[in-house]
Amino acid sequence: LDAGETDQVYDLVERLHPADVADLFELLGADERPMLAAAITDLMGSEVFAELNDHVRELLVESLPAGEVADIAEQLDTDDAVAMLEDLDHEDQQAVLAHLEPEDRAAIETALSYPEESAGRLMSRDFVAVPGHMTVGDLIDYLREDRDLANEFWEVFIVDARYHPIGTCALSWILRCPRGIALTDVMKRDQNLIPVDLDQEEVALRFQKYALISAAVVDPDGRLVGQITVDDVVHIIQEEAGEDVLLLSGAGDGDINEPIRESYASRVRWLIANLLTALVGATIISHFGGAIEKLVALAALSPMVASIGGNAGTQTMAVAVRALATNQLTRANTGRILWRELRVAMLNGVTVAALIGIATALFFANPLLGAVIATAVMVNIMTAGLAGVVVPVLFDRFDQDPAVASSVFVTMITDSMGFFAFLGLAVASGLV
Amino acid sequence: LDAGETDQVYDLVERLHPADVADLFELLGADERPMLAAAITDLMGSEVFAELNDHVRELLVESLPAGEVADIAEQLDTDDAVAMLEDLDHEDQQAVLAHLEPEDRAAIETALSYPEESAGRLMSRDFVAVPGHMTVGDLIDYLREDRDLANEFWEVFIVDARYHPIGTCALSWILRCPRGIALTDVMKRDQNLIPVDLDQEEVALRFQKYALISAAVVDPDGRLVGQITVDDVVHIIQEEAGEDVLLLSGAGDGDINEPIRESYASRVRWLIANLLTALVGATIISHFGGAIEKLVALAALSPMVASIGGNAGTQTMAVAVRALATNQLTRANTGRILWRELRVAMLNGVTVAALIGIATALFFANPLLGAVIATAVMVNIMTAGLAGVVVPVLFDRFDQDPAVASSVFVTMITDSMGFFAFLGLAVASGLV
Structure with missing residues (x-):
């Protein structure tokens, strides 16, 4: 396909949804991607960039001149533009920002000033906010007149004179009310306001728990500064829930599009950590060298004891890590869950x-x-049952992500305990 | 708190969001839950039931008479009612269905006739569908008149005479158009129709990929039968992405609210499987009994070789399983990803x-x-790098969930290879 016949490629790609074009880029090898981009330049709209995998986008963006990147950024929503620019190094970022219209530049610079992975980076500045004295009819007229509004929105925020949100109105309620009714009589007063510096994982949990479609983002003074819509949150929910398996296994980011050197750097750290913890087990075994010389069966059986413990520990740890990530395991029920896991361990044991x-x-x-x-x-x-709960809970208490390092510690504990209990009991019982 | 003072409990709970009340139930021990339910009976609205964890809800529902369950089911959306009833055993289910209004019963029975975890179970029958000849104004008048419509909806489906969907209209587009414009001129013709028997994981991936807010569900004849909204999909995305870590670790469902006997049953299977695979390693070691007697250091070092391989295999496997689950790893790029992982393995090695x-x-x-x-x-x-990609990919090719059993095979391969390579080389090199 990519062997020169660019016209045919163009015809094929033209019919695809931007998300599918983005997928096509990810399927290709790193060297074929610029070729595809060259073949379909005018189909490479901003939507395709918004859908691209971070690593793939970074490579493509780096290969484009700053002016072209700026053109794409201007067509994107603020949140997508920020996602595209935040991974560039400082110099390239400044070069692109210099090409932007002052208004867009200010919006993107403000967003970049919020911490990474916070609500401020995620939110869009395109939202509809109206004063509380409006009626349903006023709102409809306002929406019909103002051409400069966001294209798609699902809820309207009602604000007071200080731009503090006082209520939210789903569009379906507005459509179903007669024109004369005041918005303050239709709106829901009970709101879920997202602080601008809230971590994106917390944002995702709130959307999920309260089944939100969109939510108002407020600055520390309580003023409405943006909105987050559920479609921006969906991929965070997926990433945050999916990253636990990658983190627990020590695979870091775990993205198949990640450059090899980054994968190597993130994974080799954990292999070396594993080397050091395995050393603890090896030391214990070598202390029992005399016993093993007398009964070689001990050498064959001791890895089994360690392995079964490791497996049981991983089971409990996976359950604990997921329960912590979804806020199901809290201070209030740690004791009960520990007791529950110990009873399961007893049956398994x-x-x-x-x-x-x-x-x-x-x-x-x-x-x-x-x-x-x-x-x-x-x-x-x-x-294993004890360590599988206690280790992740302790990491969580000290504000560390329990998925990152629990595995190394739990395996070290079960390996050491496996070798020590088996070989120690063999000696203590007078077996050897 | 739960020591008798039910009035105070009531006052405290009254102010909470239904999702928070549901959380409160999950935090309590199994024996305290009926007490809380008794203290706050009239706050136990259908919303609370919709938000409850499956296991907790099942226990509560089983403790209620069929008539009361039916009352709750009638207040719920079809999809939530189905979720509540699908876990009951057949007899209890029939008892509840007998108490329902004929119309609700028919809707729930139809939903229960679709396969578990399919779009048909997930969809809601409350949606807005209108014929294509309507104008924006006609639609607004229709919405204002008909009191029997869904309370919240985000898009309106346009259907032809045979009730086949021909377009979708976001409410924001309707609000922003003058009354005289025909709906067929506003609607988006490019639709994402969900077949009624599509697996919920596929549904979730489509919502995510195309950033959908709602989608029409069609029967095999292409007729509109329901809609799925993103808030119903969000918890599926979270569950499906989060379950990989639980499945890979052999923790089954991995829910901390699961009855202990079920946790035991799902976990002990994998521990026994692990026992059998560890036996392969033990057999290999015992074949080299003579070598170990001569050099006990071999006994101390061989578990390290196995453990590092196991760790490297788990890393690659986690990456492959996530890439398969998110449709990033397909037939088209398996070869490239395998080569990529082998290069990372070479650097790590x-x-x-x-x-x-x-x-x-x-x-x-x-x-x-x-x-x-x-x-x-x-x-x-x-x-490990080879097995970590090949094992999950093979499971996937044979339509098995790669997260379920990959771990056992990869660990068996890396354990066996670790012991065999190390002890075999020790003998072959003339070390012992």
């Missing part, structure tokens, strides 16, 4: 310990070895 | 192998042991 104990006793014709491994597995699964 | 090789050579004053462990780690990290 008894089952697995019985299986491995009986199998070992029979296979090695050594009942004591069976009893030792069963006890060690039981102890390690209980330890 | 060289770094970690060098570290562990040099440290081992120095610590044991044995350069050959260092070379053996470095080679084994390199081989195992490359194997």
